[in-house]
Amino acid sequence: MGDDLEERAKRAVGRKAVEEFVRPATCIGLGSGTTAFYAIERAGELVREGMELRAVATSGETARLCREYGIPLAEFGDAEIDVAIDGADEVAPDWSLVKGGGGALFREKAVALAARCFIVIVTERKVVEWLGAFPLPVEVVPFSLRYVKREIEALGAAVRVRERGGAAYVTDNGNGLLDCRFGTIHAPADLDAALHGLHGVVTSGLFIGLTSKVLVAKSDGTIAELARSAGL
Secondary structure, eight states: OOHHHHHHHHHHHHHHHHHHHOOTTEEEEEOOSHHHHHHHHHHHHHHHTTOOEEEEESSHHHHHHHHHTTOOBOOBTTBOOSEEEEOOSEEOTTSOEEOOTTSOHHHHHHHHHHOSOEEEEEEGGGBOSSBOSSOEEEEEOGGGHHHHHHHHHHTTOEEEEOEETTEEOOOTTSOEEEEEEOSSBSOHHHHHHHHHTSTTEEEESEEOSOOSEEEEEOTTSOEEEOOOOSOO
16 A cells, blocks of 8 residues: 555544544544644644534544544543543454554553443555564563563563664653564563563553454455454
């Protein structure tokens, strides 16, 4: 899928998710990233058309966009989230995900966990047979960054400290990020548990057992639901 087709596909699936799952008085968890942007855009249009909505933002950038589009914001924990809509960096057939390419994985996971329904919106290039081609983000308390990096390398990964502008990347929570290349991830739940067992790890970009539905935008312009496999 070329870049123009990819962008049109992102727009189509982001808008469709809002149109299908958002109703008046809904509290929406709105994700971060290029596909989620179009969900924010459509939610803003609904607000301008008179629909009563509130949103819980998964990042500072998402909160900024919500204010720009006139979407009232609710603090996480102050309102029950009816539906969360977000993209993913990879989606496996069992609906396990890799997220966090944009650096918002902790808040994205918090919102996905709290939501009654978590809708994942992707283009077909994000659907993979196995997770692992995309480097797995791991959010880490800064004090433990070097220690955790060594421990993850001991698990067999090639690990890079994420940087921005020549300095270590800092998440909205004040933490660092490690991008970890494990190769093919055959047992994501086991890997997630191992990572969370390392002192200093805040969370990983593995989202397991959280997804309610996956909408996939295809190169022919159609949008389909991804059927869930029993497991790999």
